[in-house]
Amino acid sequence: MKHGARPFTFPKMTQNEKTQLSALLKIWSAELHATSRSKGWWDDRDKLSLTKAGQVQVDLGCTMLAVSELGEMVESIRKPRKDDHLPQFSNVEVEAADCIIRLLDWSHARGIRTVDALLAKAEYNKGRTARHGGKLA
DSSP: OOTTOOOOOOOOOOHHHHHHHHHHHHHHHHHHHHHHHHTTTTHHHHHHTTSHHHHHHHHHHHHHHHHHHHHHHHHHHHSOOBOSSOTTSBHHHHHHHHHHHHHHHHHHHHTOOHHHHHHHHHHHHHTSOTHHHHOOO
C-alpha cells in the first residue's frame, strides 16, 4: 500500500437490501425474457425444447450466445471504441451488458436460479482465502 493511502473497505449490503436486489433482479429477468420472446428469439427454441435432446441444443446455443458476447467484449478491449447504438457507453460496457442479458434471459426461461446463486456465490467468496488458496489466475 502506498504511504498515506487508506485501506479499502468493502461496502456491505444489509440482508434486506440483498432480498430487495434478488426480487428486483428476478423481475428484471422476467422482463428481459419477455422482450427476447417478443422479438422472436424463442420461437425456434420453444419448438426444439419439446425433446430432451432439443433442450440440450437450446441450452448449449444460449450458453454460446453469452460466450460470443464475451468474445465481442474481448475485441472491444483490444480495440476500444464507443458503442454504435449506445454512444454514451463504451463497447466493452455494452458487450458486458449483452452477456448478462443473455444469461438472465436464458436463466428465466429455464427456471435456473442464477440470481439466487449469484448472491450466494458472492457471499461464499467473502470467506475464501486470498486468490482462493494460491491460484495464479
